[in-house]
Amino acid sequence: MSDILYPVNDLYTCVQGEGVQTGVAMALLRLHGCAVGCPWCDTKETWEFEAQHQVETLAAAQGANPRYVYLSATAVAQHIQAHHPGPKWVLVTGGEPAQYDCRPLVAAIHAMGLKAAIETSGTEVGHVEAGFDWVCVSPKLHMPGGKAIQPAALAAADEIKHVVGRQQDIDELDELLTAVPLKPDVHICLQPVSVSAKATALCLEVVQQRGWRLSVQMHKYIGVK
């Protein structure tokens, strides 16, 4: 299990810009690879593995680009401890990080005295029972990649953050929430797609009706990545 190498696309210190933990400082670990295919994806450079983009050092991979480096869980955690000493949390994101067995990664993060959070599309189950301290599932429904939501992925969620552009997105979320047994205290966040004013108005209305939470991608308003 401990021999797993993770394709790291980026690693930097940031402030969580979305969902329940908005504003919390985190070391953001972006793993490469995603087959979901959301048209509005902010990180399309992480989708494909192309041999010419595999590099030998983390420094060569870092930044918003299609390059990635394979690192062990221990190497990632040690790098975070040495170079990103401020945050108490490591946010594992992608790409689709749950396509990988996350157990060694979480164990290595915990060994450094840090907490581990993950953001996943709900189409993979590598986060289930991996020991994450916070699981955010942002279910991606009917995307071009044709990947289905995995019930076990959703059942592990502490937070379900749904991207909304129109009423149909709310209806589809309602259907999903009744189809899968969820944690009783799961937080439901609605996030307007691409900071759209129309979607924001719809989300505002629904979160007030349902007692849910609005997620507004704070990082886009304050101009940080």
Ligand code: SF4
């Ligand atoms: S699941 Fe995430 S990384 Fe993958 S295409 Fe959708 S938004 Fe992009």
